[in-house]
Amino acid sequence: MINVQNLTKRYGQNTVVGGLTFAVRSGTVTGFLGPNGAGKSTTMRMMLGLTRPDTGSVQIDGRAYHELRYPARHVGAVLETSAPHRSLTGADHLLWLAQSNRIARSRVGEVLEMVDLTDAARRRIGTYSLGMGQRLGLAAALLGDPPVLVLDEPVNGLDTEGIRWLRELLRQMAAGGRTILVSSHLMTEMSMVADHLVVIHRGQLLADTGMSDFIQRHGRTYVRVRTSDPQLLSGELERNGASLTRTADGSLEVRGMPAAEISRLAAAGGVSLDELSTHTASLEDTFLELIGKGGRNTHV
């Protein structure tokens, strides 16, 4: 379990993490979601003792990172900045990490197998694709068989197949009781990987909730209506309890009323309809709305 308590970090006048408190529970994959610059990496770096907080603390299974004697055996991490030496082979990089953390050499082959890099083990890291680099980072994080994993944007560079593979791997690890925190700035990717969601924006906590709860609560359906007399129809729909948004192109987005009821009210009021279609806001839109930017909508 990771316990983040009242964590704050300022750079000059800029408060990049402001009083964050949340817990990452064992047995689940927790997504750490926020737009670029939200403070995710800074928070993760504070978890790993790489950045000093101004206030607050992080405990990993009850201890601060600096209290861990062989950290790699407690916490595995993939950070955006942790680039290995490009002239080393994947296997040599892992071997060096294993030796410096007193981890058995035999783990190197095991983790290469786990991330499906066995065939590329003797190639120089400089020749790896972005996705292979991510897999190698993950192998390094898994080397000490740690109960806690902190992964900053591990999905970057992975194709859909790779994302599925990562989800399976992380799910298996969570099922084995591990604590897993994965950051991303993309809601859709996050929904493919995480069971629980912690959302931050400008260093503040916006949501701490189960993924399916989040989708249920924030995922919204609306009906788009186009008519030559929006004024008349708007009044009719609002009187009957719908809530409306008028879009820039003159159509209406109607919430809280199904298409059939809109059609009935339009007919009763003598208003002809040019369009009546049901839409669901995409997960990405839901996320953008949550962070207050508004967004585009997609067809069901």
Ligand SMILES: Nc1ncnc2c1ncn2[C@@H]1O[C@H](COP(=O)(O)OP(=O)(O)OP(=O)(O)O)[C@@H](O)[C@H]1O
């Ligand atoms: N060492 C630093 N000195 C000054 N400002 C910093 C430093 N590190 C981070 N910041 C600032 O803190 C803010 C949060 O950055 P951070 O990298 O934590 O965000 P993030 O959510 O991980 O974003 P991204 O998805 O782009 O990686 C940004 O405005 C960034 O410019």
